[in-house]
Amino acid sequence: MVIKLFATLKDRAGAGEITVSAEGECTVAELRTRIAAQHPALAELVARSIVAVNREFAFNDDVVRATDEVALFPPVSGGCL
Amino acid sequence: MVIKLFATLKDRAGAGEITVSAEGECTVAELRTRIAAQHPALAELVARSIVAVNREFAFNDDVVRATDEVALFPPVSGGCL
Amino acid sequence: MSEPTIVRITTDPIDLNALQRAVTTPRDGAVVLFTGTVRGVTGAERTEKLEYEAYTEMAMAKLRQVADEMRAKFALIHGIALVQRVGEMAVGEPTVAVVVSAGHRGDGAFEAARYGIDRLKQIVPVWKKETRPDGSAWVEGDYVPSRGD
């Protein structure tokens, strides 16, 4: 499963996306656990980051499939100061 | 006494300003009466027009002197529709 | 720090980009711009063009007064621009602009811009002549000033 990263998470991982081994499907909560285990650099941030699935905000009991577009990012800070 | 005219009043008078004979000073109310008498084309409009003296709104009991800048105009309609 | 106050009666087209730059100080993170435009369609009525005329000297003084009132009511705003265009304008063109900058979007810039256009339409001596398919006529406002305006 490929996960897009933005802002602090991208900098911390040193890459715009990471791969997480996940067969079939899992919940967003399980996905967070796997990211923390497989990418220790993100472990500290992953719990308070936002997960988006197919360009919609996703929550811990939502299900993610390997074919979904998945992204991980901090609370948004765009617009203006 | 010279009186500047704007919008409907200018069109009705056919000129951007008119002269009204007034010696020394008079009130705005008296000025309205003189304008109506000396410029019949404006008689109908003068009562509900706005008088400005020295670029400030003026009211019927205010005093106007021959040296003041005096203007007569309809309620404003600028800005936008 | 300086707080720009721009008041202008002009025949030039209104340039919103230039006004935004002119009112924005280094402390500003938010700019609200209101612009009135020539409306072409009002219900069944059609407007072809508008012509604006000002009593320029008094209008400039009253624009300054509107800016002062805005600062007195909205203490956190910084830059202000009040621009009335005069002369002929076509449908869709900006006729007037009220621009306000502030540090943050919650510092009153929206409210100050709304106050500014409301007040401008009451006390700034500018009139418009509307041309419709059936002829042209001066539009009269309905605000009668009282002492203190």
Place this chain on the structure above:
Amino acid sequence: MSEPTIVRITTDPIDLNALQRAVTTPRDGAVVLFTGTVRGVTGAERTEKLEYEAYTEMAMAKLRQVADEMRAKFALIHGIALVQRVGEMAVGEPTVAVVVSAGHRGDGAFEAARYGIDRLKQIVPVWKKETRPDGSAWVEGDYVPSRGD
């Protein structure tokens, strides 16, 4: 009559004049433009520049959602433009624009623009990296979306 809805994530400078023209329909007499700018001074802090990054595909979808919410809440507004600039921006430059047109200034354009920028800052995935004299860091927001956002 058509009601323009423009949503855009772009590296180009924001052109307020072009946005005003793009959202104004012949029925419109009022346009409100909000623009966020890079603030250089916040208390004792100095910002030198900002760099904005977007999750572009989701940001476009969320800008469309913000526009839909604005139309649902403010029934009398006509045109809408929501533009987020990304890339590097200097102090004073517009980073974002929310533009709303309506027939009259009392038809909700001010309120809709305010709602639009508030909502954009909550749900549109865009982040900024701030460069100060002592280094640069990503700025994190504080809004945590819930179901329905």
